[in-house]
Amino acid sequence: MNDLEKQLHYPLGDTLPEPGTALTVAPGVKWVRMALPFALNHINLWLLRDELDGVQGWSVVDCCISHDAARAQWEQIFAEALDGLPILRVIVTHMHPDHVGLAHWLCERWQVRLWISATDYCMARIGTLGPTGFGGESAAAFFALHGLTDPDVMTQVAARSNYFPSLVPAMPGMYRRMQDGDQLSVGGRAWQCISGYGHAPEHISLYCAELGLLIGGDMMLPRISTNVSVYDQEPEANPLRQFLDSIDRFRALDAQTLTLPSHGKPFTGLYQRIEQLHAHHAERLAEVMAACAERPCSAAEVLPVLFKRALDLHQTTFAMGESIAHLHLLWYDGRLQRRLGDDGIYRFALPAA
Numbered sequence: 001m002n003d004l005e006k007q008l009h010y011p012l013g014d015t016l017p018e019p020g021t022a023l024t025v026a027p028g029v030k031w032v033r034m035a036l037p038f039a040l041n042h043i044n045l046w047l048l049r050d051e052l053d054g055v056q057g058w059s060v061v062d063c064c065i066s067h068d069a070a071r072a073q074w075e076q077i078f079a080e081a082l083d084g085l086p087i088l089r090v091i092v093t094h095m096h097p098d099h100v101g102l103a104h105w106l107c108e109r110w111q112v113r114l115w116i117s118a119t120d121y122c123m124a125r126i127g128t129l130g131p132t133g134f135g136g137e138s139a140a141a142f143f144a145l146h147g148l149t150d151p152d153v154m155t156q157v158a159a160r161s162n163y164f165p166s167l168v169p170a171m172p173g174m175y176r177r178m179q180d181g182d183q184l185s186v187g188g189r190a191w192q193c194i195s196g197y198g199h200a201p202e203h204i205s206l207y208c209a210e211l212g213l214l215i216g217g218d219m220m221l222p223r224i225s226t227n228v229s230v231y232d233q234e235p236e237a238n239p240l241r242q243f244l245d246s247i248d249r250f251r252a253l254d255a256q257t258l259t260l261p262s263h264g265k266p267f268t269g270l271y272q273r274i275e276q277l278h279a280h281h282a283e284r285l286a287e288v289m290a291a292c293a294e295r296p297c298s299a300a301e302v303l304p305v306l307f308k309r310a311l312d313l314h315q316t317t318f319a320m321g322e323s324i325a326h327l328h329l330l331w332y333d334g335r336l337q338r339r340l341g342d343d344g345i346y347r348f349a350l351p352a353a
């Protein structure tokens, strides 16, 4: 546990749900944890006791990626953790593969509706289209503009066009839209939809004042900072500003709220965590400013400033997105200027005096 984590409180201690089982964390709310074959090695999913159209059952929040191990764990959950009741709907916080990957399978399996924001529904459907979706040549060209020149890395980035559909092979053909401010009635309790930006196009967190619970998705994680990246599809995006503005909206929730994050353990200390995330990014932004004050820097040149460890390919692409996100916030705030060099690379420098 790092120093910042010690400022948070984990009411369940180190207790984790065993694979294929569900752990009750509040009345009618169960925690399921599934393994992921990535550096981020698990995801938390939630089961909410529900009633829909007069039928008793459970709502699922988030799905895991499409792979056999997750399907097998889901089958075990269905058999043992649902009190013999069906799944009634599939709620997805956002379109990233670990959250939406099995939505199609779950909706088919139970003949139920997917609930998701419209933006993330559309983006995920585009993503399933394969080489015409995300990544590949377009990502490589975007990283080149930002100074990534290593030919091996570029070849691998360009070749990786099938990443999303390999984890999210399909999306349901229909969905029900969730929007900021919507109130979902789940098992007779009101859950409020809170939109968040900067991590996914339109991430929805769910807050139940009666239970004092926030299903924070990836917008409020206790240990790691949420990935905030610029992607090739929206090359001038300012996601870090969006993220920081979005987490400030959680200050309106009760201070004692128990946050159920998608990665890590349920925690209280929401306000402290908001402060920590602001401080973390303020520090990173100051480092980027200092580097750019010495000489104009591309996003690739800022990487060793932001990330002090060696990065593999997967981490490099994430890190580039994060690096550009920090530069863009400073650029939009007028603290840095962007210039396109003769070598076709964007560099960021202090504004001319």
Ligand SMILES: [Zn+2]
Pocket (backbone or CB within 6 Å): 094, 096, 199, 200, 218
């Ligand atoms: Zn995510």
